[in-house]
Amino acid sequence: MVYWILLQKSFMRNLQYKVAHLINNAASAIFGFVFIAIWAGVLQGKEQNSPYDVMDMTYYIAAAQCILWVSGFLTAGLNIQNGVRNGAISLELVRPTNFFLYVTSQEAGRLVYNFFFRSVPIGLVFAITVGFYVPQNVLSYLFICISILLAIIISVNLHYLVGISACWTTEVAWAHFVNFTLLAGLGGQMVPIDFLPAPLSVLTQYLPFAGAIYYPVMVFLEKASHDVIWIQLFWAIALTLLNLWITERARQKLEIQGG
Amino acid sequence: MIVADQLNKHFKIYETKKGFIGSFTSLVSTKHHVVKAVNDISFNIREGEFVGYIGPNGAGKSTTIKMLSGILHPTGGNIEVAGLSPQKRRKEVARKIGIVFGQRTQLWWDLPLRDSFDILKEMYKVPDAKYQQFLKLYDDLLQIGKFMNTPVRKLSLGQRMRGDLAAAMIHDPDVLFLDEPTIGLDVNAKTSIRSFLKELNTKEKKTILLTTHDMDDIEQLCSRVIVINHGQIVLDGTLEELRRNIGLPSVMEVQYRERPKNVTAKLNGIEKMRWDHDKLVLMYDRSVLSSPSLLQEVTKWGEPVDIQMKEPDIEEVIQKIY
Amino acid sequence: MNLYLKLLSGSLRSRMQYKMNFLVSSLSYGLIMAVDFVLLAAILQRFDDVKGWNLYEVGLLYGISSVAITLYRVFGVEIHNFERYMVEGEFDSLLIRPVSPLSLLLTKNLDLSRIGGTAQGVIILVISIIGLRLDSFDRLLLLLYLPVSIASGTVICFSLGLLTATLAFWTQRIKDFQTFTLYAPFNAANYPMNIYPGWLKIIFFTVIPVGFMNYTPVLFILDKGGSIWNLALPPAVALAFLFFALRFWQFGIRHYHSTGS
Numbered sequence: 001m002v003y004w005i006l007l008q009k010s011f012m013r014n015l016q017y018k019v020a021h022l023i024n025n026a027a028s029a030i031f032g033f034v035f036i037a038i039w040a041g042v043l044q045g046k047e048q049n050s051p052y053d054v055m056d057m058t059y060y061i062a063a064a065q066c067i068l069w070v071s072g073f074l075t076a077g078l079n080i081q082n083g084v085r086n087g088a089i090s091l092e093l094v095r096p097t098n099f100f101l102y103v104t105s106q107e108a109g110r111l112v113y114n115f116f117f118r119s120v121p122i123g124l125v126f127a128i129t130v131g132f133y134v135p136q137n138v139l140s141y142l143f144i145c146i147s148i149l150l151a152i153i154i155s156v157n158l159h160y161l162v163g164i165s166a167c168w169t170t171e172v173a174w175a176h177f178v179n180f181t182l183l184a185g186l187g188g189q190m191v192p193i194d195f196l197p198a199p200l201s202v203l204t205q206y207l208p209f210a211g212a213i214y215y216p217v218m219v220f221l222e223k224a225s226h227d228v229i230w231i232q233l234f235w236a237i238a239l240t241l242l243n244l245w246i247t248e249r250a251r252q253k254l255e256i257q258g259g
Numbered sequence: 260m261i262v263a264d265q266l267n268k269h270f271k272i273y274e275t276k277k278g279f280i281g282s283f284t285s286l287v288s289t290k291h292h293v294v295k296a297v298n299d300i301s302f303n304i305r306e307g308e309f310v311g312y313i314g315p316n317g318a319g320k321s322t323t324i325k326m327l328s329g330i331l332h333p334t335g336g337n338i339e340v341a342g343l344s345p346q347k348r349r350k351e352v353a354r355k356i357g358i359v360f361g362q363r364t365q366l367w368w369d370l371p372l373r374d375s376f377d378i379l380k381e382m383y384k385v386p387d388a389k390y391q392q393f394l395k396l397y398d399d400l401l402q403i404g405k406f407m408n409t410p411v412r413k414l415s416l417g418q419r420m421r422g423d424l425a426a427a428m429i430h431d432p433d434v435l436f437l438d439e440p441t442i443g444l445d446v447n448a449k450t451s452i453r454s455f456l457k458e459l460n461t462k463e464k465k466t467i468l469l470t471t472h473d474m475d476d477i478e479q480l481c482s483r484v485i486v487i488n489h490g491q492i493v494l495d496g497t498l499e500e501l502r503r504n505i506g507l508p509s510v511m512e513v514q515y516r517e518r519p520k521n522v523t524a525k526l527n528g529i530e531k532m533r534w535d536h537d538k539l540v541l542m543y544d545r546s547v548l549s550s551p552s553l554l555q556e557v558t559k560w561g562e563p564v565d566i567q568m569k570e571p572d573i574e575e576v577i578q579k580i581y
Numbered sequence: 582m583n584l585y586l587k588l589l590s591g592s593l594r595s596r597m598q599y600k601m602n603f604l605v606s607s608l609s610y611g612l613i614m615a616v617d618f619v620l621l622a623a624i625l626q627r628f629d630d631v632k633g634w635n636l637y638e639v640g641l642l643y644g645i646s647s648v649a650i651t652l653y654r655v656f657g658v659e660i661h662n663f664e665r666y667m668v669e670g671e672f673d674s675l676l677i678r679p680v681s682p683l684s685l686l687l688t689k690n691l692d693l694s695r696i697g698g699t700a701q702g703v704i705i706l707v708i709s710i711i712g713l714r715l716d717s718f719d720r721l722l723l724l725l726y727l728p729v730s731i732a733s734g735t736v737i738c739f740s741l742g743l744l745t746a747t748l749a750f751w752t753q754r755i756k757d758f759q760t761f762t763l764y765a766p767f768n769a770a771n772y773p774m775n776i777y778p779g780w781l782k783i784i785f786f787t788v789i790p791v792g793f794m795n796y797t798p799v800l801f802i803l804d805k806g807g808s809i810w811n812l813a814l815p816p817a818v819a820l821a822f823l824f825f826a827l828r829f830w831q832f833g834i835r836h837y838h839s840t841g842s
Binding site: 024027034037046049050174180181185191 | 605606608609610612613616617619620621623624625626627628629630631632634754757758760761764765768769772773775776777778781
């Protein structure tokens with residue numbers, strides 16, 4: 001299966017830089033420590049007014065910093081924009097492979113790599129220094145896996161959407177900025193979305209961004225009902241269908257205009 | 260004008276592990292071997308000379324140029340360019356030399372050519388009057404006026420190279436280092452750049468050091484040739500001396516409909532002849548025997564179906580001989 | 582100076598060829614930083630303060646730190662992206678000019694899209710100064726001191742950027758260091774230093790001295806502790822650090838002269 005091979009190749013390619021990435025992991029952990037310190041400072045003496053105590057927030061930030069590497073820090077536009085710029089996309093679209101799967105399977109390889117060489121080491125750093133939550137219920141592990149998988153699918157789709165928009169706009173740097181900001185801000189990277197001010201805290205629960213970071217973290221911490229997976233599933237399917245449709249439109253556009 | 264005295268450049272090649280940490284451990288590790296990129300080179304180039312500096316890839320050409328321009332400091336020996344040591348007084352030397360790297364432009368990529376010139380004018384503190392004179396003269400010589408207002412990224416390779424050459428001359432340097440200025444250009448562009456360089460040398464009396472892969476550059480421009488290989492000078496002399504030493508024949512390959520029986524090279528200038536399968540390979544000296552007259556001769560021997568001319572690959576020849 | 586103006590105007594014009602892109606990228610860059618602060622505001626609206634620092638007090642720190650790092654990103658773009666010169670071997674072309682490589686780098690390019698971030702930082706500062714309701718003497722002191730603080734912060738940031746860039750003479754690539762030496766520390770400096778565990782505090786007041794640019798002087802100005810010397814420390818530390826960074830840069834260039842890569 002060609003997509004499986006693409007995934008493996010991408011994994012191996014990233015493996016070359018693993019030492020550089022390990023240094024970067026230290027910085028990523030420092031970001032986590034800063035967020036944890038902020039929450040510890042904020043909640044000091046006020047834990048009774050908050051749904052979460054300092055330990056909860058420590059676990060939350062630690063888990064979010066790990067999950068970010070598989071569902072937050074993806075390749076900008078999945079590099080589709082490069083193909084648009086140099087014209088290679090016309091060739092890639094007419095290949096007998098499915099373009100959507102062709103692009104996303106390569107990203108998947110990178111994310112598998114990120115899981116082992118970013119998420120796990122960063123999680124270990126937190127486990128040693130400030131503690132890392134261990135889910136208690138055996139059944140939770142199944143839901144955690146499903147939730148993380150859906151989070152990845154949602155995020156890959158969001159990034160694909162940014163990348164494929166290059167067929168119409170050529171420049172996607174700003175779209176990536178906006179997408180990432182929304183993902184981190186409304187996805188709950190630093191602030192659990194139920195802490196957001198009133199209208200936002202309700203609205204964000206139903207946006208795809210929460211499905212990429214907030215829900216998998218809450219499922220991992222066993223603080224969310226398993227029903228949230230349905231919201232994630234909805235977005236995973238909806239975004240995938242949307243992208244397949246847009247890819248078809250891009251193909252038609254390129255066929256008519258010849259790139 | 261350009262003096263190199265027992266010039267040496269040795270690189271320590273550390274045994275590094277691959278990857279990121281490897282580059283760090285090389286900081287503390289002492290395991291290494293020494294590569295002598297330039298090994299005891301001496302030459303003296305006088306004012307107004309046009310010297311070709313040639314040799315195979317990795318022979319030490321660009322290392323020498325980098326040392327002459329002050330980018331690299333020699334491990335041993337002395338350099339003087341326009342009377343100054345580029346190692347000790349890099350910025351002063353920079354004012355007296357012009358450098359062109361054929362492979363990469365010195366111009367500002369997104370700006371029109373004119374803006375690049377304006378910036379360089381300020382950088383080298385060229386007076387206004389001189390600058391106007393420069394613009395006019397180089398428009399005459401290189402016809403850069405036509406694309407002065409085009410961003411550099413939109414210029415053709417030939418136009419860009421003309422712009423680069425003019426940019427290197429903006430501060431009216433006495434010495435020019437040209438690193439493969441004709442690489443990748445088409446025949447027309449090459450011709451116009453060569454005639455420009457010729458003019459610089461003869462009329463403006465600029466001292467020029469040129470590295471190139473193109474034998475025609477050498478033949479048409481250089482009064483003197485320095486050949487290096489493995490970091491050492493293997494020949495320093497005139498074009499004639501180079502020819503005598505390594506021949507530098509032109510090559511013609513002829514394929515006949517039927518292999519002729521009587522092939523006799525009576526013509527003066529044919530240096531060698533051999534059969535490569537059913538192709539006849541002739542090596543000849545173009546300065547003695549012109550290609551058309553040789554062509555005439557080979558058609559007498561039989562009916563050719565295909566004729567190919569080949570320039571000798573200078574790198575290959577040098578590597579083979581030394 | 583004339584040369585500098587020429588180079589700057591050149592850089593400006595080459596940027597302006599992509600007007601739309603420039604506008605949108607500066608807007609989105611401002612947005613990305615603003616969201617961070619809005620989230621902080623959301624937390625502090627609910628919980629009042631973080632270890633005794635209210636929203637406007639934190640905003641003061643946040644604004645200084647944001648303005649400092651974005652000014653560095655505007656003016657030091659070529660220093661920040663220095664690994665390109667090593668990886669693609671473009672450093673040679675800086676060494677053939679009659680001007681020092683550092684001045685060439687500083688004048689080669691401006692990243693104006695980062696101005697959006699600077700503007701956002703200034704807005705946060707304005708909101709914070711109004712919200713703080715200081716008495717007129719303290720407000721005057723703060724307004725007079727802000728430029729010093731921002732300048733010190735920018736110099737500290739520039740020095741850190743230069744130190745990191747110098748590493749490229751040995752390691753070629755530096756992007757992965759920058760997260761460690763620039764992004765993470767400046768993110769940390771958005772918030773008061775007293776919230777951090779001891780070992781982090783030590784780092785931020787020694788090897789990566791970001792604590793000096795805003796926390797030290799603001800502590801005194803807001804009557805949270807320290808003496809008048811807290812105002813003298815930031816420029817002193819910034820200059821000393823700059824001196825050290827320049828020396829290290831020179832050392833790196835000497836290394837390049839002898840090895841060439």
